[in-house]
Amino acid sequence: MTTLHACTNADLHCHSVVSDGTLSPELLAARAKANGVELWALTDHDEVGGQARARDAALALGLPYLTGTEISVSFAGRVVHIVGLGFDPQNAALVAGLHATRGGREARAREMAAGLAQVGIKGAFEGASHYVGNPELISRTHFARFLVDSGVCSDVSEVFRRFLTEGKPGYVPHRWAALGDAVRWINEAEGLAVIAHPGRYDFTPTEEYALITEFIAHGGRGIEVVTGSHTAAEAQKYTETALEFGLLASRGSDFHSPTESHTDLGRLPDLSGRLTPVWQALQHRVQRPAP
Structure with missing residues (x-):
């Protein structure tokens, strides 16, 4: 079994047409492989319907795969995203929870x-x-x-x-999952929960501290440090955050579309060597191509 290292070109955050991306799971797998991705996860919003297609396409290309989803939760009056990785996509509690979150x-x-x-x-x-x-x-x-x-x-x-956005003519709020529920669904499905792109939420330091500590209290274990929406300064900030709170570090482009996304699949800076990558804790959950 090939060992995944800290410098592995992992892209563990992207979206297909099954949620709000523009490419099929199969085309995303091909793009990831062509761009040198060495470990890939499709993380459609509140949905696991594309997981089998993504896995099969990735493995056919010789690309190791982790299951993924991105769950919308409400926290401190904002929508926060929690990425789940390495879970059983057929887990009944997870599937039911995601269905309820999509409702409405x-x-x-x-x-x-x-x-x-x-x-x-x-x-x-x-x-x-x-x-x-x-x-x-x-x-x-x-x-x-x-x-x-x-x-x-x-x-x-x-x-x-x-x-x-809030206050504009087409904005309508939605009642999302609770933070604790999202983390519980992921954990019960034998996956690992990660706070997605924390730099996007515009929290005060007190609000961000509350998010991270509550997330950990519920059993959350990871945080995205390098993402398509983080600046170099934000990546440095969340490197220190991961170290301070003992969180595993994740990396993902949040790719949606060739014409809309600022960062392509696999085109991300490396994580700091001081961090423990989330994929090292998920070695046993990685689905690998047949030898």
Whole structure:
């Protein structure tokens, strides 16, 4: 069995058409392999429906694979994402929990469309639906793609800034999972829970400390240090955070689309050699190609 080292080119955070990405699991596996990824995980939002396809495609290419998902939770009035890695995707409690978290997205999406209609943007629900690979997971990203392609905005960032963040016409909150529930689902499925891209949440130091300590208290064990949305300074900050709290370090591009994502699969800086990578604790959960 090949040992995974600290310098392994692991990309443990990306999305396919099963949630809000634009590529199939099979195309993502091929892109990861072509970009030199040595350990890969597909982490669709609140969904494990693409796991078998991703695993089979990866193993056929000789690419070791870890199961993954990204669960949306509510914490301190914000949406926080928890990545689960190396779990059993057929675990009943995990599957039921993810299904419950997905519930209500269509009703929320119709409310978003109604808000956009009030400012003159008609047919947004139907338009966004054309971009959805999984109807249970219609999201703000699908609305953003519709508004860009229809010429309302020049890019996805402008859509979110003008229409889809709190206080804007198309923003509708959603009740996500509780932090403790998400970590419990992952742990009960024999996986490992990781705080995704912590630099994105704009928490105060007190709020961030509360998130990390509560996460650990529930059994969470990892934190993303190197991600597509972290600056070099943030990667350094969360290197020190991981060391301070004794957390395993993860690495992932958060890749969604060749035309939208700033960081491609596998194109990330290495983790600091001072850290313990999450994949070293998951060696026994890695699915490897047949010899």
